[in-house]
Amino acid sequence: xxxxxxxxxxxxxxxxxxxxxxxxxxxxxxxxxxxxxxxxxxxxxxxxxxxxxxxxxxxxxxxxxxxxxxxxxxxxxxxxxxxxxxxxxxxxxxxxxxxxxxxxxxxxxxxxxxxxxxxxxxxxxxxxxxxxxxxxxxxxxxxxxxxxxxxxxxxxxxxxxxxxxxxxxxxxxxxxxxxxxxxxxxxxxxxxxxxxxxxxxxxxxxxxxxxxxxxxxxxxxxxxxxxxxxxxxxxxxxxxxxxxxxxxx
Numbered sequence: 413x414x415x416x417x418x419x420x421x422x423x424x425x426x427x428x429x430x431x432x433x434x435x436x437x438x439x440x441x442x443x444x445x446x447x448x449x450x451x452x453x454x455x456x457x458x459x460x461x462x463x464x465x466x467x468x469x470x471x472x473x474x475x476x477x478x479x480x481x482x483x484x485x486x487x488x489x490x491x492x493x494x495x496x497x498x499x500x501x502x503x504x505x506x507x508x509x510x511x512x513x514x515x516x517x518x519x520x521x522x523x524x525x526x527x528x529x530x531x532x533x534x535x536x537x538x539x540x541x542x543x544x545x546x547x548x549x550x551x552x553x554x555x556x557x558x559x560x561x562x563x564x565x566x567x568x569x570x571x572x573x574x575x576x577x578x579x580x581x582x583x584x585x586x587x588x589x590x591x592x593x594x595x596x597x598x599x600x601x602x603x604x605x606x607x608x609x610x611x612x613x614x615x616x617x618x619x620x621x622x623x624x625x626x627x628x629x630x631x632x633x634x635x636x637x638x639x640x641x642x643x644x645x646x647x648x649x650x651x652x653x654x655x656x657x658x659x660x661x
Contacts, residue, residue: 435509435518436502445517447502456498458529458653466625467494467529468653489632490620492533492647496525499624499654507623507652511557519557522651523564526621533619533647534569539612540649541577543622543634544603561651562621571619577609578634603634605641614642625650 432441434448441448447455461473463480465488470478497503506522509515527534542558559575566573581604605613618638620631625648635646 435513435515436505445515445520447506447521451502455502456500457525458495458497462494465492466653467492469498488628488648490628490635490646490648493625493628493631493650493653494526494530494533494648495625495650495653496522496529497652499626499652503652510560511623514554516555516560519560519564520567522623523561523566524568526561526649526651527565527568530565530569530619530649533649534565534571535617536571538571538617538619539577540566540571540573541618541620541634541638542573542575543620543630544578544580546580558622561623565621565649574609574612577605577613577618578603578638579606603637605637610641613638615644617645617647618643620646620648622648622650624652624654626654 432444432446433439434441434451435445436451437448439448439450458467458469461470461478462468463470463483464477465479465483468480468482470480499507506518510518510522540562542556542562544558545553545556559573562573562575565571580602620634620638622631625631628648631648635648638646
């Protein structure tokens, strides 16, 4: 009881000296990891109607199952993708704050938003699987942002998370600045399903979790090995969707 009271006192003192701040603009906020009202209103949320395969917004409602031009011209290997936002403005800043700024506290609000737009692919039978980092990059960064997001989505949706269903066996170049063809070549053969995880995946639908969907090369490489391991279907859930030509991460 004494330690608990002391902890609350220390936390309250830190909140006075170092109040929570918006991870985008540094304005003072009520809670850690939350956005200020201005950044929230500028967030480029995705809402229906959207492409049935890629989850990208459509200019007008074309009916159930409508596809975007990109999904028709380049059908993805995964079944469906859903995301909370476009990779623009405050959403881009939020992704960078988590991925490169070490702001792990923002994963909670990001995961809750992802769970909201991913309701149709988050079923009781689903397994959430984060895109893994290579062990050297994990050592450098100290955390895997996709795993943090998967945990947050799982907490918001009740869907179980399997952290060891995928592994990155080959260290790859950063995808930043690579063309679509170079991205696909970069991740070819980089992922594998460990033997110990195969029984759990057999016949189960999987939702791959990552921060941003750009060209889909990494997610397609993961999809391929998950299907080979027996997953019944593979969907994708990301926080943001980027323009694969002009807005690469």
